[in-house]
Amino acid sequence: MKAAWAQGPCSAAHITAVLNCADPSWHPKTVRTFLGRLVKKRALTFTKQGRAYLYRPLVRQDECADAASELFLRRVFGGSAKSMLAHLITRNKLSVGDIRELRGLLGGQG
Numbered sequence: 001m002k003a004a005w006a007q008g009p010c011s012a013a014h015i016t017a018v019l020n021c022a023d024p025s026w027h028p029k030t031v032r033t034f035l036g037r038l039v040k041k042r043a044l045t046f047t048k049q050g051r052a053y054l055y056r057p058l059v060r061q062d063e064c065a066d067a068a069s070e071l072f073l074r075r076v077f078g079g080s081a082k083s084m085l086a087h088l089i090t091r092n093k094l095s096v097g098d099i100r101e102l103r104g105l106l107g108g109q110g
Contacts, residue, residue: 002018003074004044004057009055010055012055018027019031038055042059043064044058045058
């Protein structure tokens with residue numbers, strides 16, 4: 001999806017190349033299967049141009065992030081943002097700046 005969001009319409013070969021930069025184990029057939037699943041889920045659409053299929057996103061990146069965040073929150077923390085935030089705070093060392101920023105996001109004093 002990141003390749004399609006960044007490039008606009010792009011081929012399976014381009015998406016495979018992008019994925020292979022991050023992880024060389026991506027096989028072109030696996031990428032095509034994955035793209036087909038994203039088309040079925042209506043996250044991507046495609047047009048045929050000669051022998052190539054050009055894929056483009058049907059959903060915006062922020063919409064995907066919202067949906068994935070919500071699903072993660074429900075599955076892992078029972079839908080409780082408070083539990084998730086408490087977990088993240090206790091497991092990660094926060095800088096003074098991080099704490100100030102979180103207070104600002106929560107509407108508290110910096």
